[in-house]
Amino acid sequence: MVRLSNVADAARAISAMQVRGAPLIGATGAFGLALALRADTSNAGLEQAYAMLGATRPTAVNLRWALDRIRAAVTSQPPAARAETAWREAEALAAEDIARNRAIGDHGLKLIEQLATAGRSPVQILTHCNAGALATVGWGTATAPIYLAHASGISVHVWVSETRPRMQGAKLTAWELKASGVPHTLVVDAAGAALMRQHCVDIVLVGADRVTRNGDVCNKIGTYEKALAAGDNGVPFYAAVPSSTIDWTLDDADAIPIEERSADEILYPAGSQSIAPDGTAVANPAFDATPARLVTGLITERGICAATADGLAGLFPEYAR
Ligand code: MRU
Numbered sequence: 001m002v003r004l005s006n007v008a009d010a011a012r013a014i015s016a017m018q019v020r021g022a023p024l025i026g027a028t029g030a031f032g033l034a035l036a037l038r039a040d041t042s043n044a045g046l047e048q049a050y051a052m053l054g055a056t057r058p059t060a061v062n063l064r065w066a067l068d069r070i071r072a073a074v075t076s077q078p079p080a081a082r083a084e085t086a087w088r089e090a091e092a093l094a095a096e097d098i099a100r101n102r103a104i105g106d107h108g109l110k111l112i113e114q115l116a117t118a119g120r121s122p123v124q125i126l127t128h129c130n131a132g133a134l135a136t137v138g139w140g141t142a143t144a145p146i147y148l149a150h151a152s153g154i155s156v157h158v159w160v161s162e163t164r165p166r167m168q169g170a171k172l173t174a175w176e177l178k179a180s181g182v183p184h185t186l187v188v189d190a191a192g193a194a195l196m197r198q199h200c201v202d203i204v205l206v207g208a209d210r211v212t213r214n215g216d217v218c219n220k221i222g223t224y225e226k227a228l229a230a231g232d233n234g235v236p237f238y239a240a241v242p243s244s245t246i247d248w249t250l251d252d253a254d255a256i257p258i259e260e261r262s263a264d265e266i267l268y269p270a271g272s273q274s275i276a277p278d279g280t281a282v283a284n285p286a287f288d289a290t291p292a293r294l295v296t297g298l299i300t301e302r303g304i305c306a307a308t309a310d311g312l313a314g315l316f317p318e319y320a321r
Pocket of ligand 1: 132206
């Protein structure tokens, strides 16, 4: 258990990935700003903390969404009331995250039920990275339908891609599924396409870090490859997307800032021994964008829609242009 006592702790926890996953990054940012206001209630202090937290990781839009929400909640408040207001708003944001993910679970469950009704047993699900309870405040996004299906007695089996270089699939998703008693098998990232071609996958369920208003999905590096393989093999590809992960300001996935992380994550996966010769050039983009045309649908807290501007506007008319 790591206790975050001030805004610097919160920023470090996000940058160093002590907390990771778009919704949890957002929640940590929100509480980080509330912690900052306990130390300094001034506008200058608020802006400095906003900038520090905002600069931690660029891709997951939940961070900006959460920081904007807390800042908006306190800006009109007298300084003496700001810390308490911010904390209450962060708690509300966290509680809403759990409710959104549960609703995503209910909608996604219908997809798994349809496959089970069609005779798939177990229903074979492939997921990438960790879009689970450990990436959110509760339930997870892509995992919520899986947990509900398992709990309802539907036979499911999950292919878990290890997710190099930080191994979120192997270390976190496998851990969660084991703890929940959900049958699963760990595979290397590159195995997903072959499993789909061999008809071992009925549906791909992944999370998202940022979804554009026209349905492009940005998620952990390697997701795009899964979508291409799914498209080539007629496997439905769904992204579980809480509305906190939709960037209504963007309609072009290429405008999404893709985080480039340290080469060491690739070179030293298990400590001190480099896996490549000294001086080897390394690129470590942490996310990629899957174009909407490869996405069968988006599972949101308000229902499932096509990965299109109209699809999203249909569920979220308040953001329709
Ligand atoms: O680098 P990470 O571990 O923060 O990346 C996480 C992902 O890509 C998740 O799939 C995404 O944030 C959704 S979490 C519900």
